[in-house]
Amino acid sequence: MDTKIKNKYKNFICQIINNDFNKNKSLSFCTRFPPEPNGHLHIGHAKSICLNFELAHLYEGQCNLRFDDTNPLKEKIKYINSIKYDINWMGYKWHGNVRYSSEYFSELYEYAKELIKRGLAYVDQLTKEQIRQYRGTLNTPGKNSPYRNRTIKENMQLFKKMKNGEFSEGEACLRAKIDMKSSFIIMRDPVLYRIIFADHHQTQNKWCIYPMYDFAHCLSDSIEGITHSLCTLEFQDNKSLYNWILKHTSVKHHPKQYEFSRLNLEFSILSKRKIKKLIDKKIIEGWDDPRIPTLSGLRRKGYTPSSIKKFCQKIGVTKQNNLIEFSMLEHCIRKELNETAIRTMAILEPIKIFLYNLNENHEEKFTVPNHPNYPKMGTHKIIFTNTLYIERSDFKEKYDNKYKRLKLGEKIRLRxxxxIKAEKIEKDQYNNIINIICYCDLKTLGKKPKNNKNPSVIHWISEKNTLAVEFRLYNPLFNIKNPDQEKNFLSYINSDSLIKKYGFIEKIIGEKIQQKIHDNNLKLFFQFERIGYFCIDYRNSKKDYLVFNRTVSLRDTWNIKKLK
Structure with a gap:
């Protein structure tokens, strides 16, 4: 093991691996990422993906992709495809072919029979509710099932009947015979196999008995030669069962399980079951809704793989559970887009400006940079005429001394x-301002005014250079910091989590986007000056109707907190 690697990586998992390499110079590092294909991946999975694949790269080993497909009732091919897409999108490649726990069903079945033959497993016929009652609680020990002392021969016959479909669902299950008084509830005769009559996406109808996660996981790790099995802290107690199964079966390879803290993110739900509930109740559009931190949702919102990796790097790997500020994730994408996003102007809530001292035919074209700090990003042209649009919030009829934008009798610079100087306003029958009449000082292009004091600057778009579009502004889906802890989490939905605005972007920019809208590989990111960072919503945009999603605002609250 390279000394530089030992010194560079200080998290506790790297220290464990370094020690293992010191003990065994010929160690071949092997880990895995084992998602269940019952939904899309989220930011919590991204932490595990980065950890496992980066460790495999660092230690010149391998990382397998194995689908934990032991419950055909919840798993679908579309989720398998989305998970593979997300991993590739993150920039990672698994070792060899995609693996499935179902590939090992025949071997797992044989290992289950081994436990029965050793008197360490039995077929139970208590109901699911009775099993729960017999298991006891943290304060009271469990009690033995009346079926616990069946003979080995009887259990072998009953398990075969389970496999042959001679029991109905819930009528029988296979349980490990461990200790119903154990301080670890997981060790109180856990269920190893249950009956499910359902079509499986890989094995079709070959099996009607399916191994539980705890049984399949450790044995699949062993079969694949996994050296370091990394999982989150909620599986800490499961380690006892993980090791028990490996010890009491004839497997030759014994992987080691290590736990790290799961990712908990402010204002977010990371439970796939709860996300599905949000979808079913039509609170969100689907798994790729930009308001939820699935990888597909973050991608649609405008997050990049590099920004997500940077976030995972910043939060680190520890054994301490904590709630991560959402602003930290925003900081990572904002910092990247500040370097890479094209600058252009957009008006979300338009109000019209009429420059009365310019005639109708007045037209000028200005060349402006796509990025003020990077000339290589090029330029584009904007058009200046006597009729413009500015943001409605950039003009006030009534104001206090702190208001520094356009107001009657005062001057402002157009970006x-x-x-220009506002001199008069026009209103409609409902007393809404519909037009601001202004004077334009044509001697001030690139020059300071006579008093040598530069006024504030606002953005604008010429009426002749407008393309009507939709803007979607995303806010937290929940109005409390930790909705995942709330039983009735749906009662904390933020009614303003999605705000739609209908305004304009520069037509010259919009037409270029329209020409390439069907290119799925095209990723365009924009900073709409003074507003925020946006990207094209490919799901809802059409060639004749563009929709922009706000990725993140301009203000970096997390970095400001850190500096304080």
Missing amino acids: YAYI
Whole structure:
């Protein structure tokens, strides 16, 4: 093991692996990422993906992708495809072919029979509710099932009947015979196999008995030669069962399980079961809704693989559970987009400006940079005429001394253009301002005014250079920091989690996007000046109707907190 690697990586898992390499110089490092294909991956999975694949790269080993497909009632091919897509999108490649726990069903069945023959497993016929009652609680020991002392011969016959489909669902199950008084509830004769009559996406109708996660997981790790099995802290107690199964079967390879803290993110739900509930109740659009931190949702919102990796790197790997600030995730994408996003102007809530001292035919074209700090990103042209749009919030009829934008009798500079002065307003029958009449000082292009004091700057778009679009502004889906802890989490939905605005972008920019809208590999990110970072919503955009999702605002609250 390279000394530089030992010194560079200080988290406790790396220290464990380094010690293992010191003890065994010929160690061949092997880990895995084992998702259940019952939904899309989320930011918590991203932490595990980065950890496992980066460790495999660091220690010149391998990382397998294995689908934990032991429950055909919840798993679907579409989820398998989405998970593979997400891993590739993150920039990782698994070792060899995709693996499935179902590939090992025949071997797992034989290992289950081994336990029966050793008197360490029995077929139980208590109901699911009775098993729960017999198991006891943290404060009271469990009690033995009346079926616990069946003979080995009887258990072998009954297990075969289970396999042959001679019992109905819930009528029988295979349990390990361990200790019903154990302080670890997981060790109180856990269920190893249950009966499910359902079509499986890989094995079809070959099996009607399916191993439980705890039984399949450790044995699959052993079969694949996994050296370090990494999982989150909620599986800490499961380690006892993991090791018990390996010890009492004839497997030759014994992997080691290590636990790290799971990722908990502010204002977010990471439970796939709860996300599905949000979808079923039509609170969100689907697994790729930008308001939830699935990888597909973050991708649609405009997050990049590199920003997610950076976030995972920042939060680190520890054994301490904590709630991560959402602003930290936003900081990572904001910092990246500040370097890479094209600058352009957009108006989300338009109000019209009329420059009365310019005639109708007045038109100028200004060349402006796509990024102020990177000339290599090129330029584009904007059009200046006598009729413009500005943000409605950039003008106030009534204001206090702190208001520094456009107001009657005062001057403001238009970004890249002239200084204008508001002199009059026009209203509709409902007393809404529909037009601001202004004077344009044509001597101020690129020059300071006579008093040598530069006024504030606002953005704008010429009426002649507008393309009507939809903007979607995303806010936290929940109005409490930790909705995952709430039993009735649906009662904390933020009614303003999605706000739609209908305004304009620069037509010159919009037409270029429209030409390439069907290119799925095209990723365009924009900073709409003074507003925020946006990307094209490929799900809802059409060639004649563009929709932009706000990725993140301009203000970096997390970094400001850190500096304080």
